[in-house]
Amino acid sequence: MGKAQDTAKAVAQVTVLGDREATLMSVVQGTKDAVGCDAVTLFVYNQLTNRLEHPPTMVGVNEPGKAMLSGKVLIDSLVYEMLRRDEPYIVEKVVQDPLFKERRFAKEEGIKSCVAIPLEAVGQKVGVMFVNYRTHHRFTGEELSNIVLFATQAAIAIRNARLLADTSRHGRQLQTVAEVSKSTSTILDPEELMNQAVNLIREGFDFYYVGLFLVDEAGEYAALRVGTGEAGRRMLQERHKLAIGGQSMVGWSVANAQACIAPDVGKKAVHFKNPHLPKTRSEIALPLISRGLCIGALTVQSTEDAAFSEGDITVLQTMADQLTIAIENAQLYRQATERLDESQALQRVATSLAGTLELAKVLRVVVTAAMDLTDTDSGSILLWDSQQEIFAHTLTTTGSDRTLQLYHSRARREGGIARTIIDEQKSIVVPDTRKDSCVNSVALEKGRRALIGVPLISRGEAVGVLYVSSSEPRQFSGRQVALLESLASQAAVVIERASQYEELKQTKGLVGARTALAWMGMASSTWRHAIDKHALTIREQAQLLRQDWERATAHPQKAKASHRVDMIERLATQVLEKPITPPLSSEAGLKLVSLSTLVSERARQLWQSGRYKGVAALQLDIQLSDSITVWISPEWLRRAFDILVDNAVDAVAGCPVQEITIGTRSAGMGAEIFVSDTGSGISKEVQAKIGLELIEKAQDAEGLGMGLLMAQTIVQTYEGRIWVASTGPTGTTMVIWLPLQE
Numbered sequence: 001m002g003k004a005q006d007t008a009k010a011v012a013q014v015t016v017l018g019d020r021e022a023t024l025m026s027v028v029q030g031t032k033d034a035v036g037c038d039a040v041t042l043f044v045y046n047q048l049t050n051r052l053e054h055p056p057t058m059v060g061v062n063e064p065g066k067a068m069l070s071g072k073v074l075i076d077s078l079v080y081e082m083l084r085r086d087e088p089y090i091v092e093k094v095v096q097d098p099l100f101k102e103r104r105f106a107k108e109e110g111i112k113s114c115v116a117i118p119l120e121a122v123g124q125k126v127g128v129m130f131v132n133y134r135t136h137h138r139f140t141g142e143e144l145s146n147i148v149l150f151a152t153q154a155a156i157a158i159r160n161a162r163l164l165a166d167t168s169r170h171g172r173q174l175q176t177v178a179e180v181s182k183s184t185s186t187i188l189d190p191e192e193l194m195n196q197a198v199n200l201i202r203e204g205f206d207f208y209y210v211g212l213f214l215v216d217e218a219g220e221y222a223a224l225r226v227g228t229g230e231a232g233r234r235m236l237q238e239r240h241k242l243a244i245g246g247q248s249m250v251g252w253s254v255a256n257a258q259a260c261i262a263p264d265v266g267k268k269a270v271h272f273k274n275p276h277l278p279k280t281r282s283e284i285a286l287p288l289i290s291r292g293l294c295i296g297a298l299t300v301q302s303t304e305d306a307a308f309s310e311g312d313i314t315v316l317q318t319m320a321d322q323l324t325i326a327i328e329n330a331q332l333y334r335q336a337t338e339r340l341d342e343s344q345a346l347q348r349v350a351t352s353l354a355g356t357l358e359l360a361k362v363l364r365v366v367v368t369a370a371m372d373l374t375d376t377d378s379g380s381i382l383l384w385d386s387q388q389e390i391f392a393h394t395l396t397t398t399g400s401d402r403t404l405q406l407y408h409s410r411a412r413r414e415g416g417i418a419r420t421i422i423d424e425q426k427s428i429v430v431p432d433t434r435k436d437s438c439v440n441s442v443a444l445e446k447g448r449r450a451l452i453g454v455p456l457i458s459r460g461e462a463v464g465v466l467y468v469s470s471s472e473p474r475q476f477s478g479r480q481v482a483l484l485e486s487l488a489s490q491a492a493v494v495i496e497r498a499s500q501y502e503e504l505k506q507t508k509g510l511v512g513a514r515t516a517l518a519w520m521g522m523a524s525s526t527w528r529h530a531i532d533k534h535a536l537t538i539r540e541q542a543q544l545l546r547q548d549w550e551r552a553t554a555h556p557q558k559a560k561a562s563h564r565v566d567m568i569e570r571l572a573t574q575v576l577e578k579p580i581t582p583p584l585s586s587e588a589g590l591k592l593v594s595l596s597t598l599v600s601e602r603a604r605q606l607w608q609s610g611r612y613k614g615v616a617a618l619q620l621d622i623q624l625s626d627s628i629t630v631w632i633s634p635e636w637l638r639r640a641f642d643i644l645v646d647n648a649v650d651a652v653a654g655c656p657v658q659e660i661t662i663g664t665r666s667a668g669m670g671a672e673i674f675v676s677d678t679g680s681g682i683s684k685e686v687q688a689k690i691g692l693e694l695i696e697k698a699q700d701a702e703g704l705g706m707g708l709l710m711a712q713t714i715v716q717t718y719e720g721r722i723w724v725a726s727t728g729p730t731g732t733t734m735v736i737w738l739p740l741q742e
Helices: 002-017 020-035 078-083 104-109 141-166 171-186 190-205 229-237 249-256 310-354 359-374 417-424 441-445 478-551 558-577 595-608 634-652 684-689 707-717
Strands: 039-046 057-059 089-091 113-121 124-133 209-215 221-227 241-243 260-262 282-290 293-302 378-385 390-398 403-406 428-430 450-458 461-470 591-594 617-622 629-632 659-667 670-677 721-728 731-739
Touching: 020 039, 020 057, 020 124, 020 141, 039 078, 078 113, 078 124, 113 141, 124 141, 141 310, 190 209, 190 221, 190 293, 190 310, 209 229, 209 249, 221 229, 221 249, 221 293, 241 249, 249 260, 249 282, 249 293, 282 310, 293 310, 359 378, 359 390, 359 403, 359 461, 359 478, 417 428, 417 450, 417 461, 450 478, 461 478, 591 595, 591 634, 595 617, 595 634, 595 659, 595 670, 629 634, 629 731, 634 659, 634 670, 634 707, 634 731, 707 721, 707 731
Parallel strands: 617 659
Antiparallel strands: 039 057, 039 124, 089 113, 113 124, 209 221, 209 293, 221 241, 260 282, 282 293, 378 390, 378 461, 390 403, 428 450, 450 461, 591 629, 659 670, 670 731, 721 731
């Protein structure tokens, strides 16, 4: 591809010389070098005489003399047959083709495969080019693209050579044509190319204004891409565009693929009166036509009436044609570069995903890659729980560093964009979120003005939704959507694999935790069985001791000893009356519990007990009403809650600010209890162990390091979960989520 582009640039530079023969020889030689064929022949068609000129321009022909013997091209020849066609004629096996197999040239030159391309410029036939191989050849898409590229260049070269000969008197205009052609043939960046071309045309012809429009992806508008002077700069800032077929010369020219000329703009019905160009008196709009399609238009404006002569129009159209080819070449080069970059990016993502089973890392890699591929500001990923029909795990990017954090999704169960993507397993593109009633209000609150949502599909089932969004309204290209879908296809499989790995780790941790709890339960039961017996014996012995003491003679310590016996009896009674916590079960000891009531009452009890009173300040943030309930054992929930509070209080010890915030809030199909502290945060190593295994503690620290493991087990028993919502040098927030009782 690089060799073809280099040769194409060399050919394009030759076309400005005005020497048609040298131009055509450069084209055929360049074609032969670029595509690696054996011979190229090019016939020029003269419309004035309705004849193909002879001899043709040839390179690689073994016996060129024989091709010149006839002195002319017969009207019933194969060359005329190819000239009448509209598309290239591809022959991979000449011996099997009815048109070529008996032709003299094919037999004498030993041609096995060939392509015949009718040459057309601005809707007019200008010749035919044959690309020949002496061995059987199978044509690739890239080869055919290169052949068509050179054929198109040949057509333009033929037409330009004629026009330059006819307009040789316009020295200044021709110089400008040369400069534009030379510049455009060496620039591969479309924006730079167009900008330099319009400025050369304006300066070379001393026009008032020159602008270039290209058709948008929807095919509805011609959008200004470059414009000269201050007026052009302002219109670009305003994103100036004109409706195709509307009340403007540019719109008419694009719709009809014809030049539109206004010697006096005041009398032209379709002229757009532009406030930025008040001095315009005459205007011409020239279509930019590539392979039969109008891709845009060049507008040239003057402060003089009837400023455009026939010669000017011809030269301007020549440059428009030249510019069209240059734009197309530059765009093809950019597309090739972008696709290479995209392919490499997807390969890097695949490599990164293959190297980890950690779900958090997988999700971070996927969302970051999605944003890079679509050039967007933010990304989100929502993992779908098909059994509960909720988005159970939702993350979004925050800040300029694109940190991926859990958030409380308010995605609708019915009717929302995310649910539609899940149900239909199709991508959804929203160019302007304010104009789409299906967009969740949360997206608008976060300033997301345009978005793409694609399904994550694994084994035929939707397992989530991947979003990217922009802070400004925009049109996403089909290529961007396709790239995101390709990424999502890769990601879904890896996410499912990572989720299964996480479940295995959690199951391992849960088994360990429940084993520990079962051991504690048995130990507690054994202890209670033994202590009950001893407590009863102590109380009975205390009662007998009192009776003996009452019968005893007076003693100076009798009152004091009696008081102590009373205390022993009372403590034994308290031990016997101490309630037993029901076993950890999804069925035993369950009640409808108001989360807000339990949390607020328990928090006040803990702080009134004295342990925390002087250690940390308590702030309550109760957002749920008392009517919001969950189905759970209140005793076990208090234990899980106490563990989070104990950890938070330990975290703030010795910190400059010692404050604990406890509260409740709504979260999708459930409710949350959150405990926030002002401690120094949790390390990544400890975060990875939370809820999965014992956490080692310092020798002088209290506890066994299994508190969060126990809390996780308790909450999971009631179909909930615990996680670190946020942590850092200014504090940590732990969250318990529980499903609401419907």
